[in-house]
Amino acid sequence: MVARDDAKIKVRKNGPYLVSGSVPLIEETTLRGEDGMPTEWSKTRDYPEQEAYSLCRCGSSKNAPFCDMTHLDIGFEGREKAPRDNYIERSQLFSGPGLDMRDRVDICARAQFCQRSGGVWKLVQGSADPSKGSKAIEIIGQCSAGRLVAYDKQGSAIEPQFQRLISVTQDPGRRISGPLWVKGGIPVESADGFTYEIRNRATLCRCGRSKIHPFCDGTHLGDGFNDGTLRI
Numbered sequence: 297m298v299a300r301d302d303a304k305i306k307v308r309k310n311g312p313y314l315v316s317g318s319v320p321l322i323e324e325t326t327l328r329g330e331d332g333m334p335t336e337w338s339k340t341r342d343y344p345e346q347e348a349y350s351l352c353r354c355g356s357s358k359n360a361p362f363c364d365m366t367h368l369d370i371g372f373e374g375r376e377k378a379p380r381d382n383y384i385e386r387s388q389l390f391s392g393p394g395l396d397m398r399d400r401v402d403i404c405a406r407a408q409f410c411q412r413s414g415g416v417w418k419l420v421q422g423s424a425d426p427s428k429g430s431k432a433i434e435i436i437g438q439c440s441a442g443r444l445v446a447y448d449k450q451g452s453a454i455e456p457q458f459q460r461l462i463s464v465t466q467d468p469g470r471r472i473s474g475p476l477w478v479k480g481g482i483p484v485e486s487a488d489g490f491t492y493e494i495r496n497r498a499t500l501c502r503c504g505r506s507k508i509h510p511f512c513d514g515t516h517l518g519d520g521f522n523d524g525t526l527r528i
C-alpha cells in the first residue's frame with residue numbers, strides 16, 4: 297500500500313491521532329549489539345492496511361497502537377505545546393571539516409543511535425576522513441525524531457529516502473515502547489488547524505506524557521512506557 301497524496305495526521309483535542317489517506321503502518325524495533333548500543337532499526341510487524349485509523353496518544357489504550365477511547369475514561373489532557381517555528385530556527389549548527397550537522401535538542405526521542413561509534417558529534421568533528429563522514433551520515437539518518445540532520449558543505453540537507461508511513465517503535469533492549477515515527481513528510485495538523493513543519497522524520501508522542509505534544513520529548517524513557525505489545 298502507498299499513502300495517498302492527501303495523507304495526513306490530524307491531532308484530536310485531548311484525543312488520538314486521526315490518520316487518513318491509506319498510510320501504511322508498521323512496527324520497528326531497535327536492535328542492539330553486545331555492548332548494548334543500538335545498531336539498526338528492524339521491521340518487526342506489518343499492520344493490516346486501512347484507509348483511515350486512529351492511533352492512541354494518551355498511552356493507556358488496551359488495543360495499542362490503536363485508540364480504544366480510553367482517553368475519555370482517564371480524562372486525558374493532551375494540550376499541544378510544541379513550538380510552531382521551523383527546525384532551522386530552533387536547531388544549532390555543528391560544523392565539521394567535511395560535513396555539517398544541525399541539532400535540535402527539545403524534540404529528542406532518546407533513540408540513542410547518535411551514541412554509536414563514539415558519538416556522532418565526534419564523527420562530524422573527524423569528517424575530514426570520508427569514512428567518518430559517511431558513518432556520521434548513516435547514524436544521523438537513524439535519528440527517528442529528526443533531531444539531527446546532516447548537511448553537506450554547500451548547505452544541502454542529506455536525508456534518508458523514506459516511503460511515507462508510520463512506524464510504531466519498540467526498544468526491548470531497554471524494555472520500553474517508543475513514539476510513533478512519522479516518515480516521508482506526512483503533514484501533522486494540530487487540533488486548531490495549524491500544520492506543523494512537514495519533515496522527512498518526526499516522532500509523535502504516544503505515551504501521553506510529552507511536554508511538547510504532539511511531538512515526543514523522550515519522557516517515555518524515564519517513565520518506562522510499555523504499550524502492552526512490547527515483546528521482551
Ligand code: FES
Nearest residue numbers: 501502503512515
Ligand atoms: S512517546 Fe516519547 S514522550 Fe511520549
